[in-house]
Amino acid sequence: MTLKHSHNDQATADTCHFLGTESFVTTIAEDIEKSESPRTIAITGYWGSGKTSCLAGVYKKVTATSPAEITNNKQEQTGKYTGIWFEAWRYQNEVSPIIALLHCIKNHFSSSKKFIDGAGKLASVSVLGALTVLDGVIKQATGLSGFSKISEIGEKYEKDNLMSRLAADQINDALTKAVNVLLGDNKEKLVIFIDDLDRCEPESAYKLLEGLKLYLSIPNCTVVLAIDQQQIERFLQKQFINLMSERKSEIDSQYSYLGVEYLEKLCQEAYRLPIPNQKQKSDFFISHLKLLFEDENGSTVIADLNEILKSYDVLPANPRRLKMISNKLAGYLRKVDGSNVKGVINENCSLFKEFNNIIEPKRSESFAAIALIISSLSVSYRRIYESIELRADAARDIFDFVTSEKGTNYSTPSSAFYELNKDHRTTDVQAKYEHPSDLSIFKLKPLFDEVTGLHVYTQSTPKTISEIMHQFVNYFNHNQVN
Incomplete structure (x- = not known):
């Protein structure tokens, strides 16, 4: 697909770019x-x-x-x-x-x-x-x-x-x-x-x-x-x-x-300054993502993301980070654009072979959600992103983290989750005030929830999601499938 250059961090006076x-x-x-x-x-x-x-x-x-x-x-x-x-x-x-x-x-x-x-x-x-x-x-x-x-x-x-x-x-x-x-x-x-x-x-x-x-x-x-x-x-x-x-x-x-x-x-x-709600963040993000596409090939991914963001409040309230995530996601889609996902039907294509376990239309929705997750991790939670690049099962730790008791092994300095010091198992993040730059809150939690998370929504498994995320990062970073 054809995409325009990335957004810069320049402020704008145009109300269409405001965050609510x-x-x-x-x-x-x-x-x-x-x-x-x-x-x-x-x-x-x-x-x-x-x-x-x-x-x-x-x-x-x-x-x-x-x-x-x-x-x-x-x-x-x-x-x-x-x-x-x-x-x-x-x-x-x-x-x-x-x-x-x-x-x-x-x-x-x-x-x-x-x-x-x-x-x-x-x-x-x-x-x-x-x-x-x-x-x-x-x-x-x-x-x-x-x-x-x-x-x-x-x-x-x-x-x-x-x-x-x-x-x-x-x-x-x-x-x-x-x-x-x-x-x-x-x-x-x-x-x-x-x-x-x-x-x-x-x-x-x-x-x-x-x-x-x-x-x-x-x-x-x-x-x-x-x-x-x-x-x-x-x-x-x-x-x-x-x-x-x-x-x-x-x-x-x-x-x-x-x-x-x-x-x-x-x-x-x-x-x-008012804190934007879920819809305002989603509209801001989707509008900036659309501006990066010069053709219609990204319409499916954007439509899938639009639906996902209606169900899951996973975006930060910081407009700078929203632009960065849209830039990162567009960058991924330049290389991993969904045609690879369609190609998994071909037995000779090893990229994202785990997608064979996911039926359409949930397959394309999974791809869109994983692209969003990887982009968000890369911008806001870099240690987790790096662990996913190194290990095919690393993302399974995320599923465990969002449901674990506070004070487990994720609270040690060596953990990729160490900076995330809010209790994500017992704290209702939505009920608390939101600092738009607070990186100690794991905003992606709803996508990994044991009851309503992505693996439930797409009828896949945490193991499948984890392996796909690993493949995604390595294909983009190293142009190879591990």
Whole structure:
């Protein structure tokens, strides 16, 4: 079968690629529209849960354009609001990250087509003056002369719009008026989207948050942060403890709450990214898998997988991992595409001879399920995957693992199941909250269940399933049948 190239890990602003968060994105966009500024909104969620794509989706909702930093295609924003996209971790080594953000704001407006005349120059004195005020704020933030030496090109703007003397406590007033000029008559707010703050070092994250409070708490500006809330709270707590230590102040239990309280004070609203349900994960996975096929030869496998995923909740909630599994599965199907399975009827074909024990249509369904299992193991449970490559009976250990008492030989460090520390025999995984990147939960458990598992569904045996999985991996990795 013919397949396209694999998916990359780039976030997207297109709602068709969201993992059940279309309504969530719309709600945040409506909050921005209906609420008064200044306002700071947080989109919170675990690493890998899709915060960047949601942030980009909100950006597209309010600006009618996807972020150029994601699409590599800069377009003029046509929505009601002007959006600034800022990837915080790229600037974490700056002495003051807020300066980098202010530069991004200035660069956005200074390069805007609506301000450029036919000769390629800024056409408006007011705009030039407003940009000069931004320059002054940047100088102030860097500890230079600030507003005391605003260049001549901004003097008229200063005289018309600002008090003759600008002091430090008038920075917000100056920025408010400058941003109003830059927004123009057809834009209502400046919306700043900050991504990857939780990837920064604690000190850098704290400096940027402090800068937001000092410089951008202005009436025509809304800030939207995409963060792992728990991670940021830990960063802030660590930063506050360090500050107390430097001041030789007493550190007691109250400081464990400072990070939480600081973030609550900064963010007027926090939206928790919803955990996708079984259907949303399946739809996301199947849609990405379909995009990798250039012909119809994969339709049978995809149809089989679609049915399997209706019955078995075995996919992670992490969109990055779902893309990786779809890439891996497509890669397997380039080489082991199901025609091999049909060929087992021929006695001369030794590949997957164990499939002779499975009757159609369950044979093709088994192939699809095993392709999914192998792909998932390769991405998320590599030690188990490697054991299956080495031993034809290794997958039988999986059947035993999901039904064994906790504390058996699978809890030793040498076991391929050692990292899977949840009790899969007595714990109802579906009833517990789901961390999208929690690899200690064996998500494939339902496919190996002794009552409802794949071997029951396909009327095969654990021995048959195990041998097929072994053949599958070795044919792909070594182009041979053991």
